[in-house]
Amino acid sequence: MSEAKRPGGLTALAVINFIFCAFELLSALGAVFLAVFIDKVDEGSTEDGNNMRQAIEDAGGMEWIWASAAASSILAVLLLMAGIGYLQQKRFLGRTVGTAYALLALAFYFTYAGFGRFDFSLLIDIVYPALTLLMLNLMFKDDLVN
Amino acid sequence: MLDGFNPRHVRIVGSYWMRFSLRTGGGLVAVLLALVTGLTVAQVFITPVENVIAGAPELGHTEDEAIDEIGRIAQSEQIVNMVEWLTGQDQSEVEYLLGEQPALLSVIWLLLLVCFPFLTALSSFNQTAGDIGSRGLRYLLLRTERANIYVGRAIGSTLFSLGSLLLLIVMVALYVGLKLRLYSFGDVLGSSVTACLALVLLSLPYIALCGWVSAMFDSAFAALAMCLVAIGVPIVFIKIADGVSDMDLAWMERLTPWGWKYELLSGDIGIRLLACAVMLGFTALFGALGLMHFHRRDL
Structure with missing residues (x-):
């Protein structure tokens, strides 16, 4: 299929993918920075440090921070690869990797919800993966064939 | 103007247009923006309420006590005054929305009424402009007449907007009804159905207006810019004129659908029906003007 036949929706999905990829990378970077920062703060040294340490323990501990960083990094890589796949209308890089991103993201958010953290922001988070899953496998499945 | 009008052709054009809208970048972005904006508006009000309920046990209160307190705050003088200032409606209408209706949902619907004309423009600006530009x-x-294309695409755009609107309202209503459990299921359902009808009726004149603007231009981007100008500039102009003038010019808003939007949620059924009729009237006016323009223009 030629480049000119690419639907505008696929181009839009690719651009949105790149934007979300940047957000995921920032999120991963923020989590790593936080984990390193907390590690450097000696226990009992300052009240702010202790408060932050307590807040992180309440939110699931350091393991959760590292898991979030890893999940965000993986999602960022998948978003980037899928975005390139959409532009080139590739079956594997576009449809398969894009679907893998959507399923992984949904699994991550549902796991997050399963640990008692189901709040309204989660609904906003699942909009894009759910939309991606539907669009790739219903609307654009015949366009990602290269 | 309606020469060769054929409902079957309108149905085919409309259903194809709905599918085509999703395949275009504009349609996809419109759905995403409508959902994310709507959910973000809802989150602004839902998250603090959720935090109050979740934090109640730590402060030695039960969740029921927290819910009662939220109900009391929602009907406090400050909140009533704030909503009165925001909507410009009289106190009885505001008390109806915050007292008799689920207050949390009411404030979400009020803000969505403000956002929706602009979100509607994103999904309906390209009814004909892009194809006029490409000579498509x-x-x-x-194969068909101009009237069938114009009306079919307007109906397709309406159904497309309705899809994302329904999804948004169902998500908010289910969350408030099943997760927060602040109100009874019947109250949530009633409020959601009313809001859905209000938002659909508010969208109609703006879809018709965007169709008219779209028929004037042969560039989708120019049509989008002019749709946003056509929706936003009169409102900003009237607000500024009302602010700087000694005369009361707020009545001028009634010359646009914008000035009737809050009445769509009114507690007085007569006022609500009047607002519905006004919205349908504006839709008919803009639709007829758009169709006349499309009928005459060079394609």
């Missing part, structure tokens, strides 16, 4: 409509004109 010439091929469609071999």
Whole structure:
């Protein structure tokens, strides 16, 4: 299929993918920075440090921070690869990797919800993966064939 | 103007247009923006309420006590005054929305009423402009009449907007009804159905207006810019004029659908029906003007 036949929706999905990829990378970077920062703060040294340490323990501990960083990094890589796949209308890089991103993201958010953290922001988070899953496998499945 | 009007052709054009809207970048972005904006508006009000309920046990209160307190705060003088200032409605209407209706949902619907005309523009700005620019409509004109294309695409745009609106309202209503459990299921359902009808009715004149603007231009981007200008500039102009003038010019808002939007949620059924009739009237006016323009223009 030629480049000119690419639907505008696929181009839009690719651009949105790149934007979300940047957000995921920032999120991963923020989590790593936080984990390193907390590690450097000696226990009992300052009240702010202790408060932050307590807040992180309440939110699931350091393991959760590292898991979030890893999940965000993986999602960022998948978003980037899928975005390139959409532009080139590739079956594997576009449809398969894009679907893998959507399923992984949904699994991550549902796991997050399963640990008692189901709040309204989660609904906003699942909009894009759910939309991606539907669009790739219903609307654009015949366009990602290269 | 309606020469060769054929409902079957309108249905085919409309259903194809709905599918085509999703395949275009604009349609996809419109759905995403409508959902994310709507959910973000809802989150602004839902998250603090959720935090109050979740934090109640730590402060030695039960969740029921927290819910009662939220109900009391929602009907406090400050909140009533704030909503009165925001909507410009009288106190009895505001008390109806915050007292008799689920207050949390009411404030979400009020803010969505403000956002929706602009979100509607994102999904309806390209009803004909892009195809006029690419001269693609010439091929469609071999098979059907102009009126069928124009009306079919307007109906397709309406159904497309309705889809994302329904999804948004169902998500908010299910969350408030099943997760927060602040109100009874019947109250949530009633409020959601009313809001859905209000938002659909508010969208109609703006879809018709965007169709008219779209028929004037042969560039989708120019049509989008002019749709946003056509929706936003009169409101900003009237607000500024009302602010700087000694005269009360707020009545001028009634010359646009914008000035009637809050009445769509009114507790007085007569006022609500009047607002519905006004919205349908504006839709008919903009639709007829758009169709006349499309009928005459060079394609």
